Amino acid sequence: MSDQPLLSAHDVVVEYPGTPPVRAVDGVSFDLWPGEVVGLVGESGCGKSTMARVLTGLIKPRSGQVLLRGRPLPPLGLGGRSPEWTGVQMVFQDPGSSLNPRRRVGAQIADGIATARLRQAYQRRHRAEAADADQSADVQRAPATPERWLERIGLTARDADRFPRHFSGGQRQRIAAARALAARPTVLIADEPISALDASTQAKVAHLMCSMASDLGASLLLISHDLSIVRLVADRLIVMYQGHVVERGQTEQVWSDPLHPYTKALLGAIPAPDGAGRLPEAAGPDVAYPLEEAVRPD
């Protein structure tokens, strides 16, 4: 790992308008290092999806900063995004709207490939930092055409001429991931990419995303409410609750020895399909957990 985080959030605060304003994210900071897979987990309303949109610049935080290799990421406004910043890509939750229904999937994956080329050209022109430049060697390893990408995700070259409606939800999410990864991002942010899929497909899609990201040297932030799958693929876990990070650490540590009461409740509530007939632990109605982060003593 290098000495500088790839993507980092500093004290991010996001408020949605309302009376009073709703504070969706309240002072969240974390780093994403090159090549790692981080799971950002939490339940509805914890602010994890808002963080995804902040980290990609789709939402401008009320305060705080997002840095890509130490440089502030500009929010995506009315104008287009410069090739300089297309190293951050995102996969969304809903397989029904993650692809344009009226374009052939081949053309949509080709968009990603074009983005990768544009950024390479940009970096050559601007003598980009070494870290980014050395990635150009990897481009050879990346599939070079939409057809090769489709084969990489277990579809066939012929599928390039089809429209999204011809594919199942899991297939669409794989195509959306291929499109994002074809842009050769340094960071891929995946917001609940598998939660709308059938259970038997979830782990497989998650595994495919992780392995593609790691093949291409991209870091992956996998956002999910489902700890049981995330913990199988993530190197580190970050647990969010009501706009705060309440716990973070190596996956195995958090999974087997959670510190924060909320993390404990979250882990205890996961029902395992083991046939044991064990009812998961239930917290009483409307329990409030502390918002302070439980810090693991080193």
Added chain:
Amino acid sequence: MSDTTPRSGTTVRIEGLTLDIPSEDGVNHILRGIDLSFSAGEIQGLAGESGSGKTMTGLAMIGLEPPTARITGQIWLDDVDLAQLKGGALNAIRGRRVGTVFQDPSTSLHPQLTVGSQLTDHVRHHLKVSRAEARERAVAALDRVGVPQPAAALTRYPHEFSGGQRQRVAIAIALACAPEVLIADEPTTALDVTVQAGVLRLIRSLVDDLGLAVLFITHDLGVMSAVADRVAVMRQGQIVDHGPRSEVLTRPQHPYTQALLAALPGARGGLNSRDDLARLGSFSPAPTTGGADV
């Protein structure tokens, strides 16, 4: 659990249930001969992935299949064949003897009526009791499902409750007329996992205390494992695996169930470490007809 003395001896027996929906391009066989029976005091789980027909089985039981659907077979509630009932006779059973809880309480509850009026209307419609008595029943039902301050809750609107509380209210409505059978279609799927746990415990306790016969429909085998006494696994309109929970989930006979479990974290022989993931292998190019996606 299932050996608790049932309050009544209610038994539901589905025999040879088929459901076809004609379409432009031919007939869609949604259900291809379902046989299933469950009785008071037990939770019959019905598992399956999207498109397996599990929800349609539940809907057919209460006559809510699409109007163009053609049904054959019998759905016995004791000695009444629900598949033959129409109109008023069906309405008299639906909500009275068979309660239903759906996935999303924010759409199954009326947003502009108070919880109290929804509960009491329902009770008075079926039981022909006085307003005061209906209110008492409503309070009791809310109390039973663990809604705090049930009397005060009557005057509140569904949006004033959290997701988990709303689902409890929906369960209270389903239970208010003391039905014998409860059909729960993905009742916890829309809930957070920490909230889900409480609702699962509630449903289990209702079965144990009231002797309900429950058809619990879910795609989540983890949830299934937590509450169901018996498990039926559906695929493409048929039940492919059926038996006691521990049998089906730990020693599945059918290859489909085996494959399902092998792809799940936490299952016996499922995904319990990173290495297990690698075992899943990669996606193989398959014909993209939009069907199964395994």
Added chain:
Amino acid sequence: MSRPTTADLTAPRSLLGRPRRRRLWRAIPKAWRTPLGVAAGLIALGWLVIALIGPAIVPHDPLAQDLPRFQAPSRAAWLGTDELGRDVFSRVLAGARVTILLSLLLVLMSMLVGSLLGVVAGFFGRWVDEVIMRLTDLVMAFPTVILAMVTAAALGASLFNAVLAALVVSWPSYARVVRSMVLSLRSSEFVASGRLLGFSPAHSMRVDILPNVAGPTLVMASLDIGTAALLLSGLSFLGLGAKPPMPEWGSMVATAVQNFDRWWLGLFPGLAILTVVMAFNFLGDALRDHLDPGAERA
């Protein structure tokens, strides 16, 4: 049966579906499969043909005043003659050109004007949106026919001005619908992912947004043809459109009102209006039902 997700509700589902070309190709024969659709389609097609070749097939010159006045329908004049001795049948046929072609023109123009303003409002937002939307409010605050009458009267009675007046009252509905579609598409996931890939606003608009707006807008337009025909003949009926001696259904009905005992004067142009309006409405309904993805099998 399926495992619905909350995300299904947020996606612009109504905009998803089949690519247009193939959809329309399939839609037309399918929509015709209902008896109503067949009848409506044949009637609409018949009137279109008459509108195109009408002047070539009329038995009499629709302007010639060479027949006896006020003849009841007979073998010589199938639908009778009017107060100036003109053949009603010929005038009804000739009137098709005016009403139908002008309705099509009107619908096309209001679709173009309305969509353009809607796209601009939805895309630029802020004060541009505010101005355009308040303008639509202003127009929609008045009863359609009255506003059209006032406008036509202010412009001076002519067929061209009637179309202009009808345009003034009918563009806002397109603008509003298109604006809301653009807004919901702009926040949809595939548009966001395109923007992250570096799509410029114009490219995003051309590739992701407009193709998804076009289908529903065309359906809306097809539903509008009947209304347009009614509005135009209404204006002519009031003397604000076609000028005598031009054969036009609305003004023919107006003449009939002054000669109430000659039933054939009003009945036949009236029936013409009725059949055109109903045929196009049914056709539009059939098209909408078919193109509405909600009606499609999953």
